[in-house]
Amino acid sequence: MKTKFLLGTLSALLILxxxxxxxxxxxxxAHRMPEDFLNxxxxxxxxxxxxxxxxxxxxxxxxxxxxxxCWLHYEHTDRSPNRYKALNILGxxxxxxxxxxxxxxxxxxxxxxxxxxxxxxxLLLTTSEFVPQRGVIFQHFIFEKxxxxxxxxxxxxxxxxISWKLGDSLIFTKNK
Numbered sequence: 001m002k003t004k005f006l007l008g009t010l011s012a013l014l015i016l017x018x019x020x021x022x023x024x025x026x027x028x029x030a031h032r033m034p035e036d037f038l039n040x041x042x043x044x045x046x047x048x049x050x051x052x053x054x055x056x057x058x059x060x061x062x063x064x065x066x067x068x069x070c071w072l073h074y075e076h077t078d079r080s081p082n083r084y085k086a087l088n089i090l091g092x093x094x095x096x097x098x099x100x101x102x103x104x105x106x107x108x109x110x111x112x113x114x115x116x117x118x119x120x121x122x123l124l125l126t127t128s129e130f131v132p133q134r135g136v137i138f139q140h141f142i143f144e145k146x147x148x149x150x151x152x153x154x155x156x157x158x159x160x161x162i163s164w165k166l167g168d169s170l171i172f173t174k175n176k
Contacts, residue, residue: 030094031092031093031094031096031097032092033072033091033092033099033118034117034118036118037118037123038065038072040145040148040151041063041072041074041143041151042063042064042065042072043063043174043175044060044061044062044063044174044175045060045061045062045063045151045172045173045174045175046058046059046060046061046172046173046175047059047060047061047153047170047171047172047173048170048171049153049168049169049170049171050168050169051167051168052165052166052167052168057078057082057168057170058078058079058082058170059076059077059078059079059082059084059170059172060076060077060079061074061075061076061077061172062074062075063075066089070091071089071090071091072088072089072090072091073087073088073089074087074088074089074090075087075088076088083106084105084106084107085105085106086103086104086105086106087103087104087105088101088102088103088104089101089102090102097117098114098115098116098117099114099115099116099117099118099123099125100112100113100114100115101113101114101115101125111127111129111139112127113125113126113127113139113140113141114126114127121144121145122142122143122144122145123141123142123143123144124140124141124142124143125140125141125142125143126138126139126140126161127139127140128161134159135159136159137157137158137159138157138158138159138160138161139155139156139157139158140155140156140158140164141153141154141155142154142156146171149173149174150171150172150173150174151171151172152169152170152171152172153169153170153172154166154168154169155167155168155169
């Protein structure tokens, strides 16, 4: 009787263990950033452009994979006399595959942007925030590939998400 109980228990444990192994061996569906997007953006970039008022702006970008290739780590540093610096983390929401970007800057700002993704060699990141003096302000960044080694980054704001006002735009060239 003890032998039958022990063999029955052992069999049940083996079945349970094999079920656990088969479930954990099944690949999990993971959303991934497009390879052409990653291959294009990863690297060091230098850019020049201007603000809406015509004042010149220049910046450097460093973009690399981070956290076991789950996120892009993107640092933006304006060149003097401008002082803006930002750390951006860009990746995909694993529940729905939506592009997300989190931006933290040296003016104590932090924002979350969303996007429909890299389409037609263009990425549009959008957010909105409530500003007490002005109400809801929409913001977006447009990253648009222009050649194998250049892209245009445009920053715009809007009060209605329909009519957009230029903040600045820069043309970035990949450093060799």
